Amino acid sequence: MDAASFATVARTTSAEQTKQVAACLATCLQPDDVILFTGDLGAGKTQFVQGVAAQLGVADAVTSPTFNILVSYEGGRLPLHHFDLYRLEDPEELDDIAFYETVEGGGASFVEWSEKFPDHMPEDALHIDLGVDLEHPDHRVIRAFAEGFRASQLLEGWKEALQKEGA
Numbered sequence: 811m812d813a814a815s816f817a818t819v820a821r822t823t824s825a826e827q828t829k830q831v832a833a834c835l836a837t838c839l840q841p842d843d844v845i846l847f848t849g850d851l852g853a854g855k856t857q858f859v860q861g862v863a864a865q866l867g868v869a870d871a872v873t874s875p876t877f878n879i880l881v882s883y884e885g886g887r888l889p890l891h892h893f894d895l896y897r898l899e900d901p902e903e904l905d906d907i908a909f910y911e912t913v914e915g916g917g918a919s920f921v922e923w924s925e926k927f928p929d930h931m932p933e934d935a936l937h938i939d940l941g942v943d944l945e946h947p948d949h950r951v952i953r954a955f956a957e958g959f960r961a962s963q964l965l966e967g968w969k970e971a972l973q974k975e976g977a
Contacts, residue, residue: 816939816953820972823949825857828940831952832861834975838967839866841888841916843960844932846924849940854950858940859892859920866890866918875922879907882917889917896923901930934958936965 860872866886875881875894883890913919943949956965
């Protein structure tokens with residue numbers, strides 16, 4: 811993953827705006843879509859997933875999966891799986907947490923710290939980088955690029971949804 815590959819999708823000035831941008835992505839999600847996150851701690855990855863979950867109709871409170879590694883949410887338009895691979899040390903641990911079965915199990919999967927195991931991530935995935943705007947620390951820059959056919963469709967659908975919403 812080359813940082814030059816990312817294109818800015820949105821800039822947000824609040825957590826609520828970040829959630830609105832994420833909600834636009836949720837309208838385009840299909841079973842087995844995979845989103846690989848990068849971004850510093852506190853950049854808004856969990857807030858982004860909260861926006862997706864709300865749009866999908868998930869009633870449960872969405873929290874960071876740091877200590878659980880995986881939190882799955884049912885009850886929405888499709889299952890939502892939120893991974894945090896930060897605490898994993900070896901790619902073999904992906905088997906221990908049923909990573910591959912989960913991302914191919916009919917839901918949408920959001921994976922934080924995927925860059926730890928780049929050779930073990932799905933080939934067809936949407937990459938999203940959430941960054942802090944250096945000039946405005948409370949603002950976020952959301953950049954993305956697609957790898958694979960389905961991820962390309964997802965990115966284009968997301969951009970169209972954002973334009974419709976005026977985000």
